[in-house]
Amino acid sequence: MNGSNVEIDWEAARHANLQNWDDRVPLHETAYGLDAYDDPKYLSDVVRHDLPVLAPFLPGRTLAGLDLCHLQCHIGTDTVSLARAGATVTGVDFSHPALAAAAQLAQRAGVAATWVEADVLDARSAVIGDFDVVYTSIGTITWLADLDRWAAQIAALLRPGGTFFIRDGHPALYALDEEAPTLTTRYPYFGDGRAQQWDDESTYVGDGKVAHPRTFEWPHPLSEILGALLGAGLRLLHFDEGRTLPWRFSPRMVEVDGDFAWPEPERNLVPCTYTIVARRE
Numbered sequence: 136m137n138g139s140n141v142e143i144d145w146e147a148a149r150h151a152n153l154q155n156w157d158d159r160v161p162l163h164e165t166a167y168g169l170d171a172y173d174d175p176k177y178l179s180d181v182v183r184h185d186l187p188v189l190a191p192f193l194p195g196r197t198l199a200g201l202d203l204c205h206l207q208c209h210i211g212t213d214t215v216s217l218a219r220a221g222a223t224v225t226g227v228d229f230s231h232p233a234l235a236a237a238a239q240l241a242q243r244a245g246v247a248a249t250w251v252e253a254d255v256l257d258a259r260s261a262v263i264g265d266f267d268v269v270y271t272s273i274g275t276i277t278w279l280a281d282l283d284r285w286a287a288q289i290a291a292l293l294r295p296g297g298t299f300f301i302r303d304g305h306p307a308l309y310a311l312d313e314e315a316p317t318l319t320t321r322y323p324y325f326g327d328g329r330a331q332q333w334d335d336e337s338t339y340v341g342d343g344k345v346a347h348p349r350t351f352e353w354p355h356p357l358s359e360i361l362g363a364l365l366g367a368g369l370r371l372l373h374f375d376e377g378r379t380l381p382w383r384f385s386p387r388m389v390e391v392d393g394d395f396a397w398p399e400p401e402r403n404l405v406p407c408t409y410t411i412v413a414r415r416e
Contacts, residue, residue, distance in 0.1 A: 138322050138331050139331070140331060141331075149254070151351060155349070157230050159233075159338050161232075166341025169212070172244045182216035197220075200223075201223070202222070208226035211240050211248070231252055256284050271303075277353060277354070303409065333352065340382060361374075369415055373411065375409070375410045377406065
């Protein structure tokens with residue numbers, strides 16, 4: 136049953152997830168519209184959304200001249216966009232094919248970038264140097280079992296005074312039944328250490344199918360996410376919740392300015408995303 140809670144150790148879950156994400160790479164290279172990056176001014180929709188939120192917390196309100204580490208960067212579309220916004224970028228991902236695609240995209244786009252193959256939970260030991268900004272967005276931390284370890288990597292990667300940014304799917308959204316005709320809770324909002332098992336040949340974009348459909352994710356309530364970051368010594372600067380998503384979570388969602396939202400009568404009933412900006416003192 137999709138979304139059923141299962142006991143599985145981290146390494147087995149990670150292995151299944153890695154196979155699935157490796158499979159996604161060629162599908163996403165087609166579906167992401169990479170030709171758009173031939174325009175030197177083009178930025179991904181995600182980065183165009185995130186930059187105005189992040190900028191007020193940066194020196195000079197710009198990424199120009201800052202060192203940025205992008206965690207869970209996948210095929211690098213957002214990383215390349217962040218470089219075009221002025222940052223010196225390092226992208227981190229656990230998928231070798233994804234990083235190969237990212238490096239190819241960066242070369243094609245004429246963008247300098249460093250790519251590091253590593254689990255996000257081991258990022259500090261894998262990445263050389265420290266950073267003014269650590270960035271992650273979107274669809275990221277449900278793939279991680281241990282948020283305390285995740286937050287510790289972020290704090291260790293940041294320079295004193297450095298800024299962390301995350302926008303991700305809201306845990307209240309992830310608790311909903313995506314197939315139900317109304318807003319109906321189906322999945323746990325609070326985690327209990329068990330993973331949710333999914334079997335799905337599709338990905339969130341494009342029409343292709345993956346060869347390894349089984350994946351494992353973990354529910355994390357907002358209290359756990361914020362608690363992990365605060366526990367790692369970061370100071371909360373900004374928190375917000377959004378009404379749209381950059382992918383169609385449910386077939387009932389409608390397109391709104393390139394993103395997706397619940398139909399108008401339901402739009403104010405449940406958040407779709409959260410955004411956190413935090414700082415290392």
